[in-house]
Amino acid sequence: MLxxxxxxxxxxxxxxxxxxxxxxxxxxxxxxxxxxxxxxDHEYANQWRAAxxxxxxxxxxKPRVRxxxxxxxxxxxxxxxxxxxxxxxxxxxxxRDVLRVIDHHGVRVRIxxxxxxSYALAAAS
Numbered sequence: 416m417l418x419x420x421x422x423x424x425x426x427x428x429x430x431x432x433x434x435x436x437x438x439x440x441x442x443x444x445x446x447x448x449x450x451x452x453x454x455x456d457h458e459y460a461n462q463w464r465a466a467x468x469x470x471x472x473x474x475x476x477k478p479r480v481r482x483x484x485x486x487x488x489x490x491x492x493x494x495x496x497x498x499x500x501x502x503x504x505x506x507x508x509x510x511r512d513v514l515r516v517i518d519h520h521g522v523r524v525r526i527x528x529x530x531x532x533s534y535a536l537a538a539a540s
Contacts, residue, residue, distance in 0.1 A: 416431065417433070417441050418431075435452075435457070435459065435460040435464065436457050436460050437459065442470055443467065443471075444467040445471075449467055452464065480508050482508055482509060483507065485517065485536070486505070486508065486534045486537055487504065487505055488504075488506070488532055488533065489533035492504075492524075492526070498519060498524070500518075504516060504519075505517040505518060506524075512526060512527050512529065513525055
């Protein structure tokens with residue numbers, strides 16, 4: 416099931432129920448769900464399962480980070496105010512969506528859902 420919550424909207428909760436045979440676009444099922452599935456010959460279901468397993472492997476390969484750890488992203492960013500980063504720019508993890516750019520005098524930036532992006536540990540605190 417896909418769902419969305421928008422507290423300030425009149426329609427503050429929406430959902431869409433699907434199964435693996437309809438070719439859903441969301442391919443981030445947890446390991447416990449994938450392991451509980453029984454074998455199938457359905458083409459869409461097998462494609463969906465393969466995409467979910469591939470995403471799960473990518474997520475599990477990422478290093479665990481905590482507040483104070485230093486990371487580098489695989490892609491550069493351009494922020495408002497003209498700040499541009501490269502793949503060599505080091506960020507310090509400060510909070511859920513807040514990072515500090517070490518190379519630019521400690522400027523704080525907000526990158527929503529940054530953990531879903533490709534990153535590597537630069538140095539642990």
